[in-house]
Amino acid sequence: MTPWHTDDGILAAYAEGRLDRARSASVEQHLTGCARCRAAVLPYADPAVLNRAWADTVDTLDRPRVPLFERMLTWLGLPASSARLAAGASAARRAWVFGCAVVAVYAVLARDLDGRTATWFLSVAPLVPLTGVAVAYGPGSFPMHDVVAAAPYSVLKLVLLRCLPVLPMTGLVLLAGSLIVPDSVTAVLWLLPGLALAALSLAAERYIGAGWSIATLALLWMGFVTGSRWSTGSPLAAFAPTVQVLSFLIVLTAAVAAALTTRRARRLL
Amino acid sequence: MTDIRLTGVSKNYGRHRVLDAVTLQAGPGVLGMLGPNGAGKTTLLRILATVAGPSAGRVELLGRDIADPALRTEVRRKLGYVPQETGFPSGFTAFEYLDYVGILKEMPDRRARHDEVRRVLDVVGLSPMARRRIRRLSGGMKQRLVIAQALLGDPRLLVLDEPTVGLDPEQRLRFRDTVSAMAENRCVVVSTHQTEDIVAFCPRVVVLHEGRALFDGPPRELAATAAGRVWEGATRDAGARLAWRTGDGALRQVGEPPAGAQLVEPSLEDGYLLLVGRADLPVEEVAA
Numbered sequence: 219m220t221p222w223h224t225d226d227g228i229l230a231a232y233a234e235g236r237l238d239r240a241r242s243a244s245v246e247q248h249l250t251g252c253a254r255c256r257a258a259v260l261p262y263a264d265p266a267v268l269n270r271a272w273a274d275t276v277d278t279l280d281r282p283r284v285p286l287f288e289r290m291l292t293w294l295g296l297p298a299s300s301a302r303l304a305a306g307a308s309a310a311r312r313a314w315v316f317g318c319a320v321v322a323v324y325a326v327l328a329r330d331l332d333g334r335t336a337t338w339f340l341s342v343a344p345l346v347p348l349t350g351v352a353v354a355y356g357p358g359s360f361p362m363h364d365v366v367a368a369a370p371y372s373v374l375k376l377v378l379l380r381c382l383p384v385l386p387m388t389g390l391v392l393l394a395g396s397l398i399v400p401d402s403v404t405a406v407l408w409l410l411p412g413l414a415l416a417a418l419s420l421a422a423e424r425y426i427g428a429g430w431s432i433a434t435l436a437l438l439w440m441g442f443v444t445g446s447r448w449s450t451g452s453p454l455a456a457f458a459p460t461v462q463v464l465s466f467l468i469v470l471t472a473a474v475a476a477a478l479t480t481r482r483a484r485r486l487l
Numbered sequence: 488m489t490d491i492r493l494t495g496v497s498k499n500y501g502r503h504r505v506l507d508a509v510t511l512q513a514g515p516g517v518l519g520m521l522g523p524n525g526a527g528k529t530t531l532l533r534i535l536a537t538v539a540g541p542s543a544g545r546v547e548l549l550g551r552d553i554a555d556p557a558l559r560t561e562v563r564r565k566l567g568y569v570p571q572e573t574g575f576p577s578g579f580t581a582f583e584y585l586d587y588v589g590i591l592k593e594m595p596d597r598r599a600r601h602d603e604v605r606r607v608l609d610v611v612g613l614s615p616m617a618r619r620r621i622r623r624l625s626g627g628m629k630q631r632l633v634i635a636q637a638l639l640g641d642p643r644l645l646v647l648d649e650p651t652v653g654l655d656p657e658q659r660l661r662f663r664d665t666v667s668a669m670a671e672n673r674c675v676v677v678s679t680h681q682t683e684d685i686v687a688f689c690p691r692v693v694v695l696h697e698g699r700a701l702f703d704g705p706p707r708e709l710a711a712t713a714a715g716r717v718w719e720g721a722t723r724d725a726g727a728r729l730a731w732r733t734g735d736g737a738l739r740q741v742g743e744p745p746a747g748a749q750l751v752e753p754s755l756e757d758g759y760l761l762l763v764g765r766a767d768l769p770v771e772e773v774a775a
Contacts (some may be wrong), residue, residue: 277601280617282583298597299590317579362588364570365636368646369591370563376591 224255226249233262303371306381322437341443342459345436346411414465415439419471489514489550490644490674491535496544498530498532498697505530507698508544513582517670519689519706520678523763528678529571529648535676536568536646545652549644562644564593567637571648571678575621581608581632582617589635619661625651634662638669645675651684663688682756692755695761706755711760713753717741720748729760 224232224245232238232245250258284292291301332455366376415435446455491513492584498506506527522528531666533539534546537559549565551558575584575656585604594600608614611631615623630653645666651659666675667688669735679685684774685692694702700711719737723730733739740748741757741764 227570265555273602277598277603280601280605282586297595299595302587303590362573364533364536364538364631365568365573365588366591368563368566368568368570370535370560370589370593371591401761 221260223252225457226258229255231260233259233264300375303376322355340408340454341440342414343408344410345440361440407454407462410462410465410469411439414468414472417468420472421475490548491518492545492547493534493674494545494547494598496531496534496541496546496728497532497656498527498539499542501768505698506534506541509695509698509700511700511703513514513674513676513691515670515672515674515710516691517675517677517689518665519679519685519692520676520695521682521685521692521759526763527698528695529598530700531695532646532676532678533570535561535564535644536570538568538570564640565643567639567642567645569633569637569647569650573633575632576630577622578620580618581613581628584632584714585636585639586620589639592640594640601638607638610638612661613651625732627658630654631658639664643673645673646667647675647677649678649680651679651681651744659684662754682754682759688754689775694762701762709758709762710755711758714743716743716756716761717746717751717753718748719751720745724748729764 228237228241228245232242237245249259284298285305288301288305291293291296291304296304419431419435422435424432443456446458449455489512491511493509496506496509496511496653497504503575503606508528509531520528520531530539534541537548540554548552548562551562553559553562564737565576571573577586579587582604586600586606589600589604594603605617606613608617611634613628613631617626621629621632632648634647634650637647648675651662654662662727663684666677668684669675670688671714677689691704692703692704692706693700694709702712718724718740719733720740722745724740724743729742730738730740739751741760744750
């Protein structure tokens with residue numbers, strides 16, 4: 219307890235927020251050690267302000283820690299709530315990393331093999347994003363599946379967010395792919411068909427479920443690769459310009475649909 | 488108001504029919520679902536939670552046909568769901584988990600969402616555990632956490648699949664108190680194996696068996712179906728469908744009158760056992 223006390227007029231000005239920052243700090247310093255002045259300032263304080271200050275304090279103390287990965291996503295411009303959803307799918311992220319790593323290792327090992335192996339790599343690589351979608355949304359890979367499925371959050375947006383953490387690994391696959399094919403243009407041939415297959419699986423998911431849509435598309439793709447090779451004699455027939463253009467159109471349509479879905483969801487909020 | 492309207496709802500998994508033309512209507516209040524394992528309770532509740540769609544029939548929730556994706560999303564905005572089994576994202580605390588579900592329930596404002604998280608933690612008595620990692624919570628606490636996520640956003644329709652599993656008697660009472668209070672102005676569907684839960688707080692019970700609704704009415708009417716068929720005596724009668732020794736040593740028997748036995752007041756459990764046992768249950772002795 220200090221021997222001197224703050225003047226009532228100063229306490230009133232402090233409580234009403236009329237003091238400058240230096241004087242406020244001085245009064246606060248005194249209040250922390252003086253029970254009599256703390257009691258004296260109470261009648262001047264607005265209960266609403268006190269409640270708000272208390273709620274702010276509780277909120278600051280209770281606020282969950284933000285993991286590094288989530289902070290990185292926020293720094294990259296993702297809204298905090300979306301970053302939390304993306305970062306929360308750690309199980310999916312691990313499965314994705316594992317899947318991509320397997321493909322990358324396969325690609326590196328295949329580097330010294332003949333062109334036929336490279337062709338097979340290109341044929342299988344488009345299925346990687348498709349598998350990623352399965353991992354990101356499948357009931358086996360995400361323990362909260364039923365809770366998530368009953369929530370109103372856009373499934374498409376959620377799956378895209380869940381896929382976000384694996385983009386660096388997809389880049390790694392791309393890099394590995396470029397190691398086994400003779401030129402960099404051929405190395406990226408799988409990318410557009412891969413994204414198109416992932417988009418189609420997302421579109422079909424709502425009608426026939428994730429498992430069936432992914433299995434069906436994977437079979438169709440492998441059938442298309444084999445059939446086009448058999449009919450034309452060219453190992454890269456499945457990656458012809460027409461296929462690339464068609465894939466691009468599918469990806470573009472999916473991007474527009476995703477944007478419209480998100481906008482509609484925002485309007486409904 | 489009718490919050491749930493099911494018309495001829497069936498669900499098949501391959502050739503196996505899990506639900507067979509179930510028709511049901513429900514408004515505000517607690518609706519209890521009883522039935523043996525494999526009766527179709529979880530499938531029905533997953534349909535009510537919009538997680539699964541019916542193979543046939545029409546499902547209207549809160550006045551909306553959930554076959555329409557946009558209307559289904561509207562229903563989900565007003566829905567709370569406790570699945571029979573669920574996991575948790577690895578590494579999350581109780582608060583972070585509820586915060587995560589809050590985002591999924593379209594609560595974009597962080598401050599309002601956190602206030603709501605604190606509210607539901609308080610409702611289920613987990614406020615002191617808010618910052619504890621989920622993997623360090625007991626089974627009962629995890630179950631309360633799952634119940635808490637269902638309460639986020641003050642839903643109009645609550646679908647709870649065996650929510651009292653893992654709760655101790657005190658927590659179960661607290662749960663009944665919470666659900667009863669909520670059911671005053673909203674529809675709550677509770678699936679359970681616990682007949683005492685049904686007696687305690689469900690004014691209406693539906694008994695499912697092999698995908699069909701065998702009974703729909705007040706619990707006392709279900710108990711009354713066993714009137715004149717429940718006996719207590721000293722010895723087991725060969726004609727009893729079910730018999731078990733009660734806590735006070737008497738042999739309680741359900742079925743035809745055993746010699747020298749006294750007719751007693753039937754319980755909900757007696758009515759339930761007779762109803763589902765009539766179809767296919769073998770005569771067996773159940774240890775009390």
